[in-house]
Amino acid sequence: MLDNNPRGTICIEDIELGMTRSLRKVVTDRDIELFAEVSTDRNPVHLDDDYARDTIFQGRIAHGMLTAGLVSAVIGEQLPGHGTVYLGQSLKFMAPVRPGDTVEAAVTVTAVDHSRRRVTLETRCAVGDTVVLKGEALVLAPSRKFD
Template sequence: MSEPFKTYYFEDLSVGMRESLMKTVMNEDVVGFAELSGDHNPIHLSEHFAKKTRFGERIAHGLYTASLISAVLGMYLPGPGAVYLHQTLNFKGPVKIGDVVTISVEVTELVEKGRRCKLHCEATVDGKVVLDGEATVMVPSRESAQPKAAAAS
């Protein structure tokens, strides 16, 4: 993404529209997410502890990876003004420190009543799906975004 954000109104959306974001998971991201969330599980923070787990090394919080979906929805598709209503998440594999995660979302359904947009969401590492699910967001209409005409004086 070269642009700081994109804004789509409900009327601009169509089934099949896609957007994606790539992010390298850094130690600082995992430590920061632990601070924000209060989840200090040593599988995320302690190399010594994580070595003894089935993953053999530290892994990022699942909800950290899911939060990257929020970044795509809120900044690129549909973009600013979109409001989360629902999200399903299926965790399918670990994300490790240093992994490059690709988050992709695709519009799968548009419901005019309430300006609802459903999107398939997926996170991959090296082409392998590590998380998927479906999001439903409410999207502003072009009409609601127009400034109201000033009253005649």
């Protein structure tokens, strides 16, 4: 299930401090299995119930980078959107995401350098009131001058 703002592009000329976009997604067993296949990260904490029960998480969890990928989706599809180039991302994993959790990924503009087309974004994912991931992204935003 995806519940997100309209997709598209917000050009650097229209980006303002405080702008925010987000999406919500239920993380499914299939998502975790597909991510394991694509990434080749088959750590049993993600895939094996019996193994995961005996870890500090007391059950299976989604890959942290699967959750971080939702931030990438907001940046690439909404803010700034199509044509954005990722330049950097810091991440802190705060809490696990479990199969069946609904993750809300959000980005908020914290700085804009119009002359260099650089946008700094606060990035955050939450499950309910629990922040599961936070960080900061630096991106190169599209411009109408280069259409």
